[in-house]
Amino acid sequence: MNRLRPFIRTLERRDRLSPDELALLSSAQLRVQGFRRGQEIVRAKTQPGESRLMVQGISGREMVTAEGKRQISALHVAGDFVDLHSFVLKRMDHAVVALTEVTAIFVPHAEIRRIIDASPHLGRLFWLMTTIDGAIQRAWIACLGRSTAMQHMAHLFCELWTRMEIVGLVSGHSFPFRLTQAELADVVGLSAVHVNRTLQELRGLGVVDWNGEQVEIIDFDRLVALGDFDKTYLNLTQEPR
Amino acid sequence: MNRLRPFIRTLERRDRLSPDELALLSSAQLRVQGFRRGQEIVRAKTQPGESRLMVQGISGREMVTAEGKRQISALHVAGDFVDLHSFVLKRMDHAVVALTEVTAIFVPHAEIRRIIDASPHLGRLFWLMTTIDGAIQRAWIACLGRSTAMQHMAHLFCELWTRMEIVGLVSGHSFPFRLTQAELADVVGLSAVHVNRTLQELRGLGVVDWNGEQVEIIDFDRLVALGDFDKTYLNLTQEPR
DNA sequence: GCTGGGGATTTACCTATGTTAGTGGATGGC
DNA sequence: GCCATCCACTAACATAGGTAAATCCCCAGC
Numbered sequence: 395m396n397r398l399r400p401f402i403r404t405l406e407r408r409d410r411l412s413p414d415e416l417a418l419l420s421s422a423q424l425r426v427q428g429f430r431r432g433q434e435i436v437r438a439k440t441q442p443g444e445s446r447l448m449v450q451g452i453s454g455r456e457m458v459t460a461e462g463k464r465q466i467s468a469l470h471v472a473g474d475f476v477d478l479h480s481f482v483l484k485r486m487d488h489a490v491v492a493l494t495e496v497t498a499i500f501v502p503h504a505e506i507r508r509i510i511d512a513s514p515h516l517g518r519l520f521w522l523m524t525t526i527d528g529a530i531q532r533a534w535i536a537c538l539g540r541s542t543a544m545q546h547m548a549h550l551f552c553e554l555w556t557r558m559e560i561v562g563l564v565s566g567h568s569f570p571f572r573l574t575q576a577e578l579a580d581v582v583g584l585s586a587v588h589v590n591r592t593l594q595e596l597r598g599l600g601v602v603d604w605n606g607e608q609v610e611i612i613d614f615d616r617l618v619a620l621g622d623f624d625k626t627y628l629n630l631t632q633e634p635r
Numbered sequence: 636m637n638r639l640r641p642f643i644r645t646l647e648r649r650d651r652l653s654p655d656e657l658a659l660l661s662s663a664q665l666r667v668q669g670f671r672r673g674q675e676i677v678r679a680k681t682q683p684g685e686s687r688l689m690v691q692g693i694s695g696r697e698m699v700t701a702e703g704k705r706q707i708s709a710l711h712v713a714g715d716f717v718d719l720h721s722f723v724l725k726r727m728d729h730a731v732v733a734l735t736e737v738t739a740i741f742v743p744h745a746e747i748r749r750i751i752d753a754s755p756h757l758g759r760l761f762w763l764m765t766t767i768d769g770a771i772q773r774a775w776i777a778c779l780g781r782s783t784a785m786q787h788m789a790h791l792f793c794e795l796w797t798r799m800e801i802v803g804l805v806s807g808h809s810f811p812f813r814l815t816q817a818e819l820a821d822v823v824g825l826s827a828v829h830v831n832r833t834l835q836e837l838r839g840l841g842v843v844d845w846n847g848e849q850v851e852i853i854d855f856d857r858l859v860a861l862g863d864f865d866k867t868y869l870n871l872t873q874e875p876r
Numbered sequence: 877g878c879t880g881g882g883g884a885t886t887t888a889c890c891t892a893t894g895t896t897a898g899t900g901g902a903t904g905g906c
Numbered sequence: 907g908c909c910a911t912c913c914a915c916t917a918a919c920a921t922a923g924g925t926a927a928a929t930c931c932c933c934a935g936c
Contacts, residue, residue: 439867457777460863465780467773479766482759482876487770487868511755518723521762525720528765529728531772532708536698538779539706539824543923574883583780585924590885606883622701626680627728635723784893815913826894831915847914 397426397449397499400473400561405519407560408526409635415516418509425500429453429492435476438489442480444502448472451496452573454581456489466581468531469493469554473561479524481506494572518635529627538583541622543592546582548621551602551609556625567611571604638667638690638740641714641802646760648801649767650876656757659750666741670694670733676717679730683721685743689713692737693814695822697730707822709772710734710795714802720765722747735813759876770868779824782863784833787823789862792843792850797866808852812845 398419405411411419426449429435435446435453453476454466467488470476476490481503510517533553537546558569575593576586584592596602601617603610611617639660646652652660667690670676676687676694694717695707708729711717717731722744751758774794778787799810816834817827825833837843842858844851852858 455773457773459777459781463781465777467776467780479769482763483766483770483870484874484876485867485870485872488773514752514755514758517755517758521765522723524762524769525724525765528720528769528772529724531769531776532696532698532729535708535772535775535779535824536700536706538776539708539821540700540704575885576883580780583776586883587885587925588923591923594885626726629724629726631726633725635725816915817913827913828895828915829893832893835915 397424398422398447400449401447401475403561404473404523407630407632408522409519409632415513418513418516422501422505422509424505427498427500429496429498431492431494433492433496434489435492435496435498436480436486436490438486441485442477442503444500445478445481445506446476446490447499447501448474448476449497449499451492451494452571453490453492453496453498454577456491456580464580465583466577467534468527469581471554471558471561472563474557475523478506478520479527481520493577515635522629522635526627526629529629533627543582543584543588544595545621546584547578547589547592547596548601548617549623550582550621551611552618552621552623552625553628554609555611555614556628556630560630567614568608570607571609572607574606638665639663639688641690642688642716644802645714645764648871648873649763650760650873656754659754659757663742663746663750665746668739668741670737670739672733672735674733674737675730676733676737676739677721677727677731679727682726683718683744685741686719686722686747687717687731688740688742689715689717690738690740692733692735693812694731694733694735694737694739695818697732697821705821706824707818708775709768710822712795712799712802713804715798716764719747719761720768722761734818756876763870763876767868767870770870774868784823784825784829785836786862787825788819788830788833788837789842789858790864791823791862792852793855793859793862793864793866794869795850796852796855797869797871801871808855809849811848812850813848815847 402411402416402419436442448470450472453470455468457465457467477486480486506520510520537549554571555564555569558564563569575589579586579589582589593604601613601620603612643652643657643660677683689711691713694711696709698706698708718727721727747761751761778790795812796805796810799805804810816830820827820830823830834845842854842861844853
């Protein structure tokens with residue numbers, strides 16, 4: 395399946411896939427669906443019967459506090475499952491919303507079950523993808539807890555570039571990022587005003603620029619240093635798993 | 636195995652286990668090891684050949700920034716695997732340190748492999764435990780990003796009580812928590828001074844008390860309200876997975 | 877060409893939390 | 907009994923980041 399291409403690329407950066415495994419993946423019964431900006435891809439507290447795989451656009455896990463504040467606890471790009479964990483977790487503890495126009499594939503849990511029963515190795519790779527998800531969350535926790543606004547945003551831009559590169563979404567040191575500053579604020583746990591201030595500072599330093607459409611990394615080395623970014627946690631090495 | 640009791644309780648709160656599955660788990664080749672306060676249970680960047688399961692004490696995932704600041708991104712109590720994800724991830728993106736005296740079981744990855752090959756259902760339950768781990772991390776992200784010191788600490792105490800209750804570590808509304816305030820500060824991403832201030836505030840409100848040994852929840856309902864705590868994310872329902 | 881709306885940006889002010897530098901109490905080694 | 911530690915706690919001050927309310931800018935619709 396053409397639509398599975400990005401997902402297969404994320405897998406192949408972590409392990410080798412046999413022709414049989416590729417065929418097995420391609421045999422899955424899928425439904426494609428589009429979402430508009432702001433639309434919910436998965437509702438919180440529901441018990442989904444399928445997991446959704448991003449094909450295009452950016453979505454995020456959304457959690458809303460009692461006071462109505464929003465925190466986005468993950469961003470998803472093409473090739474990412476937004477809720478593969480719902481396969482074992484059964485019940486969503488968060489929502490997933492489209493932050494841009496999004497195209498997603500719906501993979502029934504029955505299909506996932508069929509695939510992992512037929513190939514325990516693919517089963518472990520599915521498991522792997524949820525644990526990489528966890529590793530990313532740990533990195534975000536460290537950023538939220540122990541770094542300044544600038545360091546945090548620098549780290550985030552490094553991470554996004556690296557993840558987008560895997561699925562061929564970057565061109566040079568730029569990648570598409572069509573969110574509003576207020577949305578980015580909900581990602582990094584800051585106010586929109588402070589995100590604005592910090593972006594100007596980063597721009598002023600000549601490190602990154604972002605016009606609301608594209609993030610352009612001007613000085614990658616300095617961005618990495620600023621964000622204390624070490625991509626180890628993304629597990630981008632082909633190993634038998 | 637007696638030592639596996641807490642782990643089996645965490646599993647049984649999420650799904651039913653057959654006698655065969657219990658026997659399979661008990662058949663695992665294990666090594667028990669003790670750790671002193673402050674000792675590393677797993678080193679960062681290593682490629683462990685086994686995963687460690689907590690039997691006693693409290694440990695935490697530790698990440699250190701370039702400036703030497705420390706963030707603890709997870710706490711583990713009896714029954715929790717500290718690094719089950721290393722089974723598929725292969726390389727640690729963080730360390731795990733003993734925050735109290737700790738007893739842990741070392742489970743070779745070969746044994747985990749043997750168990751999940753023999754029982755795909757147990758395999759899914761192992762997978763489940765890593766995704767619950769992820770759900771907890773999401774809750775922490777929301778706390779770090781969008782709540783005040785008091786709300787965050789209230790949430791943490793609710794979570795810890797709930798998790799300890801599963802494995803029989805609570806007595807009434809109290810549970811053992813022998814960390815220093817500075818260590819707690821690294822958990823909630825605050826300074827030790829502010830943790831101290833906030834604890835006094837919580838004490839003053841008559842909601843929780845903590846003398847460095849035991850956390851005593853005085854008014855559980857208010858603590859839950861303060862922390863906006865909803866235990867759904869801990870997935871404490873027995874369901875076929 | 878006018879209008880309305882959604883963002884980006886700015887300004888002024890506010891506050892939660894951090895930092896530094898203590899004090900004092902408990903504990904353990906010798 | 908003295909000393910060194912470690913840790914809770916305090917106090918005074920500093921600051922990163924939040925809040926509220928404008929203003930500006932762009933663009934779509936008419």
